[in-house]
């Protein structure tokens with residue numbers, strides 16, 4: 001049922017668009033009640049307004065802590081029309097039909113580096129959420145607007161419907177409002193948990209915002225949607241702009257994220273990462289993006305078909321042209337896409353092209369979440385990185401400078417390969433990747449088979465393992481394949497046996513002291 005709006009309460013911190021909105025409300029004959037600062041702004045703009053304190057007979061007090069917390073306000077919002085009319089009249093409570101409120105800017109306040117606890121606390125809005133929740137609860141009789149973006153729609157409907165709003169609109173505004181106050185309280189609880197130095201608070205409140213819904217999830221019988229953080233950092237899949245192509249699927253987004261996060265680990269030279277089913281199937285660094293693409297593709301052209309390709313530099317025209325000439329690709333993602341590359345790619349309109357924006361640093365901070373039945377696993381993201389100075393040479397022979405460069409390269413790749421992960425590489429190019437096997441030896445075997453199938457030469461390559469070798473068999477197999485140097489975390493009770501095997505084969509072995517399981 002439509003409800004006629006006769007009286008509005010307006011109390012906003014963010015005054016964007018409020019003057020124009022209220023002017024038009026007033027022109028429609030709607031009476032406006034308002035709080036201190038908002039009332040002043042409206043009055044200065046010659047909009048008829050009654051100050052809330054004149055309406056209630058109580059002044060604003062305690063530095064604004066109490067302004068609207070009065071039965072004449074809350075009774076006016078919460079009173080059920082047709083049920084509470086008598087009691088409202090008996091207590092001189094006028095109905096309030098429209099509540100326009102936005103809250104003290106808590107999140108903006110705490111995002112300032114110099115914000116202290118006292119300032120944060122004073123920026124917790126009490127009266128605003130109370131009015132919003134009251135109006136949202138009473139959506140049967142009252143409309144509530146919390147987003148300036150909704151002013152235009154509300155005005156249009158009021159004008160089209162003789163100052164009334166439909167039940168559907170009031171319900172939708174109510175839903176938006178409860179989500180708004182929930183978000184607000186989440187921000188407060190998260191902030192206070194941080195102040196309390198609780199890395200993992202007693203109650204975990206998460207707020208993500210719907211970015212898009214998808215036709216289906218990992219499989220066609222699963223529904224799916226993509227939610228983003230409020231302000232995702234530039235250089236992330238959530239912040240990426242899609243320049244062209246079909247809508248992204250659930251698997252596209254997961255794979256593009258894996259590819260992008262992997263390619264971020266490489267900053268020294270142009271690098272390309274090709275991902276298939278969440279695993280890198282080819283990674284290479286080179287002097288040009290085109291060469292990096294060419295060499296990453298060479299690792300496993302079979303798997304690269306229908307893959308996701310990520311770059312760490314602006315995608316240029318020549319590389320874009322070579323990709324679409326050579327292969328079927330689902331998604332291409334780069335920090336930037338040149339005009340020439342865009343032009344070339346536009347010939348293949350189905351290819352999804354994403355511009356992620358520049359990133360700062362090689363890792364994305366924050367938590368990782370994994371849903372398990374009845375619960376949620378939470379951990380820090382695997383942002384561990386090691387450099388040449390962090391590794392320990394444990395074999396008799398130290399790696400050559402060339403081997404060391406390749407060892408650090410394959411180690412970076414192994415971090416993004418599902419466990420058990422084995423990565424062979426040479427000249428900053430992956431030669432064979434063994435992923436997701438239940439035994440490390442089989443991952444190594446697969447890496448060797450892949451290399452052989454694609455005609456890549458393993459002898460002279462180096463090898464990374466995401467976790468330690470439990471037995472010497474992995475090293476014996478590597479030696480048989482012609483591997484000359486190995487990088488792994490170390491830490492097995494049989495380390496001595498494993499190191500002895502390396503020495504027997506004249507393999508250079510280094511320990512990272514850091515494991516990179518990825519499930």
Ligand SMILES: NC(=O)c1ncn([C@@H]2O[C@H](COP(=O)(O)O)[C@@H](O)[C@H]2O)c1NC=O
Nearest residue numbers: 013035036037038065067068104126127128
């Ligand atoms: N305390 C109260 O009764 C109260 N009532 C409304 N507010 C907030 O005061 C702000 C508007 O203040 P002003 O109109 O004075 O600029 C709004 O963000 C509104 O949510 C209040 N402030 C804090 O709780």
